[in-house]
Structure formats: C-alpha cells, structure tokens
Amino acid sequence: MPDDAQAQAPLETVLKDEIIRMYQEVADRPEGEYHFYHGREAAELFGYEPRWLDRAPPGAVASFAGVGNPHLRSAIRAGETVLDLGSGAGLDAIIASWSSGPTGKVIGVDLNPTMCLKAQAHAAASGSTLQCHQGQMENIPLPDGSVDVVISNGVVNLSFRKRKVIEELFRVLRPGGRLSITDIVSAKQLSQSIVNDPKLWAS
Numbered sequence: 001m002p003d004d005a006q007a008q009a010p011l012e013t014v015l016k017d018e019i020i021r022m023y024q025e026v027a028d029r030p031e032g033e034y035h036f037y038h039g040r041e042a043a044e045l046f047g048y049e050p051r052w053l054d055r056a057p058p059g060a061v062a063s064f065a066g067v068g069n070p071h072l073r074s075a076i077r078a079g080e081t082v083l084d085l086g087s088g089a090g091l092d093a094i095i096a097s098w099s100s101g102p103t104g105k106v107i108g109v110d111l112n113p114t115m116c117l118k119a120q121a122h123a124a125a126s127g128s129t130l131q132c133h134q135g136q137m138e139n140i141p142l143p144d145g146s147v148d149v150v151i152s153n154g155v156v157n158l159s160f161r162k163r164k165v166i167e168e169l170f171r172v173l174r175p176g177g178r179l180s181i182t183d184i185v186s187a188k189q190l191s192q193s194i195v196n197d198p199k200l201w202a203s
C-alpha cells in the first residue's frame with residue numbers, strides 16, 4: 001500500500017463504519033429525521049414521476065436516499081444488463097427493471113447487507129428480479145465488460161477512493177456501455193474539519 005493510502009486507512013475504516021451505520025438507520029427507520037432529503041418527498045423533488053412512486057413498493061420509496069434522477073439520461077433498452085451501484089432499498093433498480101424488461105437484468109451492489117436484502121425483497125414484491133451483491137464500489141464484484149448501463153444515485157461521493165470507483169465502473173462496462181450517475185460535487189475546497197467528520201461524510 002502506498003504511504004498516503006496507508007496513513008489514511010484508519011480514517012477510511014471509521015468512515016465506512018459510519019456509512020454502514022447511517023444507511024442501516026435509513027433502511028430500518030425511513031420515517032426518522034435525517035439531514036438529507038429522502039423518501040417520496042425527495043424523489044418528487046428530483047422529478048421522479050408520481051406514477052412510478054405509486055407503482056413501486058412503499059418501503060423502497062420510503063428509504064430512497066438519492067440526490068438526483070439518473071433515469072433522465074439512462075435510456076435503458078429492453079434486454080440490457082443494468083448495474084445500480086449503491087442500490088440502497090432498490091427504488092432505482094426497480095424503475096430500471098421496468099425498462100430492461102424480462103429479457104434484461106438488473107444487478108445491485110451495496111456495502112450494506114440489510115440494504116441488499118431490502119432491495120431484493122422490494123423488487124420481488126414489485127414483480128421484478130434483482131440480484132443484489134453485498135460489496136464495495138471500489139472493488140465491484142462483477143466480471144469485466146459484463147454491464148450495458150450503470151446507474152448510481154448519491155453513492156460515489158461517499159467513497160474515499162473515487163478514482164478507483166471510476167476505474168471499476170469502466171472495467172465492468174461493455175465497450176460502448178453507458179453511465180448515468182447523479183451525485184454531489186462541491187465547487188469549493190471543503191475544510192479539513194468537514195472532510196474529517198464521519199457524520200458529514202456519510203450524509
């Protein structure tokens with residue numbers, strides 16, 4: 001491990017633990033108070049169509065914690081294989097499955113095993129099939145060139161190693177594959193006190 005990465009490893013572990021704790025809470029208590037938008041209110045704010053939110057299982061809508069709308073540009077076609085990176089409680093994966101259809105496939109990857117179980121249960125309740133792998137976006141548990149489209153919503157910003165995540169996304173995408181990512185970026189350099197605060201990083 002290079003020196004820098006070695007020095008930062010303890011902080012990365014603390015951040016991961018906080019990220020797991022935070023999204024465990026979102027999975028278990030979607031009605032709780034969080035300092036980020038979530039649930040149906042957030043999805044409507046980001047332009048999700050009300051008919052999608054009526055059709056999806058209520059639990060998937062309630063635990064939605066995205067930051068935008070990756071469906072606006074994903075242009076998923078029937079038969080395609082879609083990866084939802086950081087699939088959370090499954091709302092985006094379920095919406096994607098309506099476009100990829102019975103001949104396509106939607107795969108979720110999430111760090112939090114509870115989120116993966118919820119996403120699979122929500123997909124099953126909505127008549128879709130979702131294979132969710134518990135795993136890390138910095139080491140995506142999928143073969144090279146196995147995905148047509150990647151969607152991701154509010155996830156990459158949580159990584160301590162964003163360059164590695166982007167390399168992984170290009171590794172799993174087929175040549176000519178597409179990415180539709182909605183995420184948070186800061187135009188300003190954040191202060192070290194913000195960067196080092198696990199609670200702020202995790203949300």
Ligand SMILES: C[S@@+](CC[C@H](N)C(=O)[O-])C[C@H]1O[C@@H](n2cnc3c(N)ncnc32)[C@H](O)[C@@H]1O
Pocket residue numbers: 019020023063064065066067085086087088089090091092109110111112115135136137138152153154155158159
């Ligand atoms: C802000 S939530 C968004 C969830 C979902 N995309 C949505 O829109 O509701 C972030 C999700 O990313 C997952 N996550 C965080 N760090 C991750 C990592 N290193 N690898 C994979 N998933 C991760 C969290 O467990 C959580 O489910």
